Amino acid sequence: MTQAPGENSAQQQNPAQPAQPQPAAQAQQQQASQPQQTQPTQERDPLRDSFIDVRTQIAKAVVGQDEAVTGMLIALLCQGHVLLEGVPGVAKTLLVRSFATSVSLDNTRIQFTPDLMPSDVTGSLVYDASVSNFEFRPGPVFTNILIADEINRTPPKTQSALLEAMEEHQVSVGGGSRALPEPFMVAATQNPLEYEGTYPLPEAQLDRFLFKLVLGLPERDLEFEILDRHARGFDASHLAEAGLTPVVDSAMIAQARERIAEIYIAPQVITYIVDLARATRQAPSLALGVSPRGATRMLGAARAYAWLSGRGYVTPDDVKALAHMTLGHRVILRPEAQMDGLNVDQVLNSIIATTEVPR
Numbered sequence: 073m074t075q076a077p078g079e080n081s082a083q084q085q086n087p088a089q090p091a092q093p094q095p096a097a098q099a100q101q102q103q104a105s106q107p108q109q110t111q112p113t114q115e116r117d118p119l120r121d122s123f124i125d126v127r128t129q130i131a132k133a134v135v136g137q138d139e140a141v142t143g144m145l146i147a148l149l150c151q152g153h154v155l156l157e158g159v160p161g162v163a164k165t166l167l168v169r170s171f172a173t174s175v176s177l178d179n180t181r182i183q184f185t186p187d188l189m190p191s192d193v194t195g196s197l198v199y200d201a202s203v204s205n206f207e208f209r210p211g212p213v214f215t216n217i218l219i220a221d222e223i224n225r226t227p228p229k230t231q232s233a234l235l236e237a238m239e240e241h242q243v244s245v246g247g248g249s250r251a252l253p254e255p256f257m258v259a260a261t262q263n264p265l266e267y268e269g270t271y272p273l274p275e276a277q278l279d280r281f282l283f284k285l286v287l288g289l290p291e292r293d294l295e296f297e298i299l300d301r302h303a304r305g306f307d308a309s310h311l312a313e314a315g316l317t318p319v320v321d322s323a324m325i326a327q328a329r330e331r332i333a334e335i336y337i338a339p340q341v342i343t344y345i346v347d348l349a350r351a352t353r354q355a356p357s358l359a360l361g362v363s364p365r366g367a368t369r370m371l372g373a374a375r376a377y378a379w380l381s382g383r384g385y386v387t388p389d390d391v392k393a394l395a396h397m398t399l400g401h402r403v404i405l406r407p408e409a410q411m412d413g414l415n416v417d418q419v420l421n422s423i424i425a426t427t428e429v430p431r
Contacts, residue, residue: 119328123149123380125319129174133314134167135301136294140285142380143397144171144259149328149376152282152369153238153258155223155273155401162287164261166308168219173311175325176318177216177255184226186269190233197246208245213237216253216322220260224270231277234258238280255325275360275404282369283394284401328379335375337386340430344388345370348395351423352403357414360404370398388429396420 127141134141140156144167147154156164165181172179182193195211212218213234223231237243241252260281262273278284290298306314345367353361374390381390400416409419 119324122319122324123328126174129316129319130170132316133170133311134163135298136290137167137287140167140287143283143285146373146376147282148255148257149332150282150372153280155281155284156259156261156287157264157284158287159265160263162289164287165219165221168259170311170316172217173316174318175320179217179219180212180215181219181221182212183221184223186226188226188230190230193233194243194245213243214252216255218258220258222262223260224262224273227271228274231273235277255322278401279363279365281401282373283397285397332375332379335378335386336384337375341386341388344430345391347427351427352399355419355423357406357409357419358403359406362399362402366399366402370394373398392424395424
């Protein structure tokens with residue numbers, strides 16, 4: 073700590089004299105000033121601790137994948153949806169099931185196939201002879217967390233059945249609209265390597281996902297832990313036996329969303345998000361940039377990230393931390409850029425590095 077000039081000179085003039093104690097008021101002032109430089113702006117919050125504990129619960133069933141777990145937490149808090157991409161066997165579905173168990177929400181799984189019809193997702197009107205009228209029978213979309221397994225295996229006609237549900241949290245069938253339960257979240261999975269018999273998601277649907285989370289293969293030590301758990305009797309079909317317990321419910325989610333809405337975001341940080349989005353539209357290597365909806369989603373995600381980090385304000389580092397998972401699936405690389413060996417991550421890295429960061 074830098075001392076006042078008067079203190080230093082007084083000690084040099086009387087080296088044999090012991091240093092005089094500082095006045096109590098001055099000492100208290102210096103002690104009070106120290107924590108303000110290192111402590112977070114928010115005090116310990118039991119509600120936030122409960123959401124952080126979700127990671128601990130999921131870790132009882134899923135080894136690693138911490139970034140994906142954080143992404144799903146933020147998506148739930150932001151009323152967003154996630155697209156989980158990874159080769160078969162990296163626990164995509166297990167992750168979503170474990171997540172749903174930890175947050176005490178209903179979940180339904182749909183195995184998307186080429187013969188799946190839109191009514192198999194949304195529900196349909198069925199004639200009831202006892203009352204001589206049609207009644208609506210809700211489909212599996214009427215749940216809190218919808219697991220859309222291998223969503224790219226079904227034709228665009230069925231994929232589009234989720235567009236209204238993901239954006240407006242309602243379903244229109246038979247001329248009437250029916251609200252979905254809250255909270256509502258779609259967690260879709262897809263395999264990045266299989267192309268035969270698949271239907272790539274159109275840009276309009278990709279834009280409705282808050283994050284694209286890539287689940288990679290585990291490191292050697294993590295893979296050993298996975299096998300060791302199975303050797304000791306772990307069964308992915310019985311999560312209760314793994315010790316997973318709900319630590320968050322729908323009321324806590326609603327309360328957390330209210331807290332996140334109060335997180336301060338400075339105009340300079342908003343400008344930074346706008347500049348990043350506009351830079352993707354002007355990048356010569358990209359044929360399609362980020363839409364205003366993508367920029368809006370990033371703003372909400374940054375607020376949730378700041379709240380989970382224990383701060384009452386958003387920093388540019390929060391935006392950077394979420395940039396790839398928020399923007400990567402919303403842009404399209406030009407064919408000539410692909411021929412030059414570029415990929416989306418490299419282009420985004422260049423945009424982040426060249427966009428002015430507010431101070």
